[in-house]
Amino acid sequence: MKPGEDPKPINPWLKFTLELGPPILFFIAYMRMQDVTYTIGGTTYDGFIIATAGFVPILLASIAVLWKLTGQISRIQVFTAVMVVFFGGLTVWLNDERFFKMKTTLVYGFFAVVLGIGLMRGQSWLKFLMGELLPMKDEGWMILTRRIAGAFALMAIANEIVWRTQSTEFWVTFETFGLPAFLFVMFMTQAKLIERYAITDDDGAA
Known part of the structure; x- marks a missing residue:
């Protein structure tokens, strides 16, 4: 394309x-x-x-x-x-399962760090990735990015704690269902924020 x-x-x-x-x-x-x-x-x-x-x-x-x-x-x-x-x-x-378990921590940690760097520069790099899907004002993107960066950081910490302290069976279930469910709920709870800062036709005309 x-x-x-x-x-x-x-x-x-x-x-x-x-x-x-x-x-x-x-x-x-x-x-x-x-x-x-x-x-x-x-x-x-x-x-x-x-x-x-x-x-x-x-x-x-x-x-x-x-x-x-x-x-x-x-x-x-x-x-x-x-x-x-x-x-x-x-x-x-x-032949060591620890590397695959660590991967989840590093992926979510990377996302949190990258979004955090953008915030320190006064930019929403989340908007760069999702701007076409969610037309929002810049202020809304900055708030959403701070929340999602925090969520990624929590997910990275949670994964690190779980894989080091729980059984492999528990970690597989947590990684497959728990973390994605948390991220899904996190996005769903941002509906009011997205609605508040959404760019409407009237905004575009102005």
Whole structure:
């Protein structure tokens, strides 16, 4: 897709499936294989490592399909894919699940830091990513960015605490459902803010 062009329309349920399908499949795979070990090439791997090895290509395939269908791939998707490939690869190569668990902390921490840097510069980099979806006044974007940056920071801290103190089964459930649910609720609770600072036709005419 050329710069400035709108993404091609896609069925919302298909988009939802492609975006949430990979982590759900990872969750299902881990739950089925968590008590099983596999010996490959003389090395023994537990179910978490095998589930991680399967998650990486599935995620990349889902992003590729979304790109093919919409003609667009977001910077967040690219960054997430790079992090998953890197830390997923380290997890399998070193046979150590800690790297994949750390990935979630680093992803959310990175988002919090990047948004925070933009705020210190007096800019909303969240607007740069989502401005076309949510037409808002700059003041609204600054408030929303502060809240979302705080949410990402809390998610990074929460993930770090959970993976270091809880079982792998608990972490997989928390990472698959808990963190996305928290972020979803966080966005939903910003409805009044978005409505208050929304750019209307009257604003545009002025």
